[in-house]
Amino acid sequence: MSNENTQSVRLNRHEVLALLPQQEPFRFVDEITEVDESHIAAHYRFKPEAYFYNGHFPGNPITPGVILLESLAQVGVVSLGIYLFALAEGLAGVEGKIALFVDADVEFSGVVCPGDRVFISAEKVFFRRNKLRTKAVMTTENGNMVCSGTISGFRVDK
């Protein structure tokens, strides 16, 4: 057992992003702007050339709801989870492990077009026994609500 790895680590926002396992073409976080024990904030600009716009929908590209949900989860569950697990258990709590998306109750109320930038924020509801639930919100650059609700992740070994 390595003691160094299990000592609490307070990661900064850049370190959290660097540890986010999702990569192109399935990364939907550009920058984390705030992170602490209770919340996280980030933004992402949807690339006009993203592969899914060709099919969703031909001639009328809008960002699929499942991709918006993925973006919420990458920020609100995975990124905040990395911060909280490192704070609780050190890097041993993060390395070789991944937080998988396990449940969601989300409403969609706005459309995101190719090239739009969205802002995501999430507040911790609870963090217990490998499970993190947050209340997450996504808005557009002009402040319009895109989607909101609760999402949860559960940490497992990779």
Add this chain to the structure above:
Amino acid sequence: MSREDVFQKVMGIIKPFVKNEEVFQQADESTNILQDLKVNSARLVDIILNFEDEFDVEVEDEDADSVNTVGDAVSLIMEKLSV
């Protein structure tokens, strides 16, 4: 609170997460929450938190690990309520 009262409340808390309704209808204290009722393991945390709210008790993570059957949950809550 009687053991039967606790059992009924525990069943009410587990119910929303049950995937096997048929087994749930005939469940007793020996019913395994994950294996028999097909509750998603990630939902156990929700169930434990709901126990805490409903019974106004605190369940440590180590205690929660010992809960496999409905009866285990009832016993744990009875024990917490008697302290």
